[in-house]
Amino acid sequence: MLDHEQILIRRGPRSGLPVILALHSTALGPAAGGLRLWRYPDWRDGLADALRLSAAMTLKFAAAGLAGGGGKTVVALPQGTRLDPARRRDVLYDVADVIDSMGGVYAVGPDVGTAPADMAVIGEVTPHVFCKPEDLGGSGDSSPHTARGTLAALRAVGRRLYGDGDLEGRRMALIGLGHVGEHLARLLAAEGVELTVTDIDTAKRELAEELGAAWRSPEEIVSADVDILIPAALGGVLTTRAVRDLRCRAVAGPANNQLDTPEVSELLHQRGIVWIPDYIASAGGVINAMTTELHGLGVDQALARVNAIEGTVADLLKTADDLGVTPAQAGLEMARRRIRAAMPETLPRPHRGGAPSPAGAADGPAPFI
Incomplete structure (x- = not known):
């Protein structure tokens, strides 16, 4: 059953390419999400990506x-x-x-394949855009803030595993050295982490050498003997087969849609591997953008909210323990509870805890920007 409020698919009159917009939920407020400019075997694969990623954004905000x-x-x-x-x-x-x-019920920012400069071009046509370059009034590149939020999540995981959030000497394997991955690698190196890294672009080995990190191939790193595995590339890395090969104690990272299927979270739990839902670990970028661009708060206040991800992860793990469920289940229930609380009682509850029906947007939320 489709949980999304709206799905638009249009052939761009200038480019001739399919533009897909999936709006999952406006129960908590106007929707936001990135523009992914990527190559797919078929345009329907892009549609599937949009559906999954937009649903994950609802959970991330909630x-x-x-x-x-x-x-x-x-x-x-x-x-x-x-x-x-x-x-x-x-x-x-x-x-x-x-x-x-x-009409303002959805605003767009950067994602895979796009950057703040692209948001500036979009901003020539519509005001409903965020993360434009700072000299144009936007919050700029979200990658450093996403990396900073992931670091906060890793501190909470370290506290769970070892009793404190000191990451010095901990062994971590980072998959992907793109915009977020590189920022995160530098933060982890500065923390004294014993770091192993990989990327499909072998030119990134220069960064590994600069940081004193070990290099492994993408195929090898999933089974590296480390404390924490950090997915920071494209999604789907945690397949049933990959989880069986894991030799880590926890998985937490900024990559979206890390689980190949929802059932993989249960397999991780059975193996005693702590998994932090990606929509929580990766929230730093959107927290910073919304805090500064929508709420008008300063840099220090935005940073405090990004760093608060550490507390969110700690609460998540405690809730999972108290309820005897996986962190994945605890995260979903936490997000869904907030969404349900925001919905008028006269509206039907969403199927399986997903987004509200189109009627949920009937009152027309205020424009994002």
Whole structure:
């Protein structure tokens, strides 16, 4: 059963590419989510990605206590596509038209394949955009804040495993050295972590050498003998087979949709491996953007909210213990409880705790920006 409020699929009149917008929920407030510009075997794979990622954004906002809902935009590029600057601008204008047509119930930011500079182009057409460059009034690159929030989550995991949040000397394996992964690797190295890293781009070995980190292939690192495995690349890394090969005590990282299937969380639990839901560990970027751009708070206040992810993870683990459930189940219930509490009693409860029906947006939430 489809839990989303709206799904738009339009062929961009300039680019000819499919622009997919999945709006999952506005129960807590106007929706927000990134623009993913990525290559897929088929455009329907992009649609599936948009559906999964937008639902995860709803959980991310709810778990963080933010007044927003989940959405995601995906432009599905055919395999092998390379965008020259002119066509990229066409794609961004096509996306901007779709965003603007939503009338403020959804705002877009960067995601895989996009950056603050792209948000500036979209901002030429619609005000419903966040993480534009700082010199244009936005909060800029969200990657450092996502990395900082993940570090806070790792401190809570360390406290769970060893009784304190000191990460010095802990062994960690980081999968992916993209924008967030590189920032996180530098933070962990500064903490004195014994770091092993990997990336599909072998040129990233230079960063490993700079940080004094060991390098393993993507195939090998999943089974590395470490304290914590940190997924920071694309999703789906935690398959049934991969979990059987894990030699870590915990998994926590900023990658979205880490679980290949929901059942994998139970398998992790059976093996005694602590898994922190990705939508909690990766919330630092959206917390910073919403705190500064929507709520108008200062840098120090935004940082405090990002660092509060440590407390959120600690509460999550305690709740899971108290209820005798997995952290995945505890996280879902925490987020769903907040969503249910925000919904008028006259509206039907969402199927399986998902997003409200389209009627849930009938009153028309205020524009995001």
